[in-house]
Amino acid sequence: MTATNDDPRPSAPGPGENDLIDAIVAEYEPIVARTRRALAGIWLDRKVSKTTLFVLMQLEMHGPISMSRLAGLLDAGLPNVTGIVTRMEELGFVERVRDERDRRVVLVTATARGGEMVQELEAIRRQHLRQLVVELDPSDRQACLQAFRALREAAERLDRGALPDTRPADDHTPHPRSP
8 A cells, every 4th residue: 555656645455455454453443442441431430421521522622512513413403412511511511602703603612620521531541552552562662653653644644635424415414524
């Protein structure tokens, strides 16, 4: 999978490469599962749902989000999102504010407590990954660094590309990547 000089994207997988790609994914999946299990303990300890964490992470990445856009991100109806946000407000994770540009629009924003929850989860995730890397032989650490740099670059290329819109034609909710 090499890139041409004109196009920095890698070429499509060649013959036999799909097996290699599947083997890489198969090796990575248990690592992701182990991380999920570590984070699941936090969800249970804090009595925080995955939906709450998803909303908090979206707010961390994008800043204040309108209720309608949040409904699109959650693939849920506005009444359901209203209930989710109300529960999150009661827990002190978010607050609703009016958009200064359009007072009809209600924005959801993370509170300091909500931001602290995301930071705590990120710290746990980093510590978990650090423990895995410490277990590697020094030569494997170097190979891991090279592989993760390549994966990060691939992720950045994908992020620069358009996210495919797979919603049905009659779905008028904002696209997750729309402003």
